Amino acid sequence: MTMRLLNFTTPDGPATVAVENCVVAGWTGRDKAALDHHIEELAAIGVPGPSTVPLYYRVAVEQVVQRTSVQVLGGDSSGEVEPVLIATENGLLLTVGSDHTDRKVESYSIPVSKQMCPKVLATTAWPVTLGPWMDRLTIESRALIDGREVVYQSGTLAMIRPLAELIDGYGGLKPGTVMLCGTVPVVGGLRHADRFSMRLADPDTGAAVEHTYSIETLPVVL
Secondary structure, eight states, X not given: OOOEEEXXXXXXXXEEEEEOEEEEEXXXXXXXXXXXHHHHHHHTTTOOOOSSSSEXXXXXXXXXXXXXXXEEESSOEEOOEEEEEEXXXXXXXXXXXXXXXEHHHHTTOHHHHHHHSOXXXXXXXXXXXXXXXXXXXXXXXXXXXXXXXXXXXXXXXXXXXXXXXXXXXXXXXXXXXXEEOOOOOXXXXXXXXXXXXXXXXXXXXXXXXXXXXXXXXXXXXX
């Protein structure tokens, strides 16, 4: 069994998790209008709509990283900020991550596009008990595009299906599983960036999980 060790700083101290599975939950918008907007975003670049919602895409665990820089092939990929659950023997951890995806490949195969790029996770996580309280959590990404940092995404977890519902839809999460839980709409359309920053925050407590990674674009040689 292939395994990757993830290391987190938590309020209870450091935690190391042996991860064996990664699943990306797609088409998870709670509001139909917002979900339709995301489907339209992808349709604009030739990505067909889903057969059902939500969908669960398996990704090789080797693609799960906690780096501050990644390499991608060509200029057709972009990040997506998402809440991320990590199932451990002691319960669930919540962090923030990016479902970095090759948009050109996505136009003909979403599962392959998910496999093409790393899934970047933060190094801080919170132990959580899932519930309606999570709707208040804010989620945001900022991207460095053409030398200018812009707000790329902004919303709350109330825009995404309840995370407990996503777990149930997948049939549960066994320890050692990472689940990326869906995203919120992009401001200004999908674009490649040189740097991607993401933040998950609790406005009631001021606590936040943040991570930034740079993107090195490798040349496409024919």
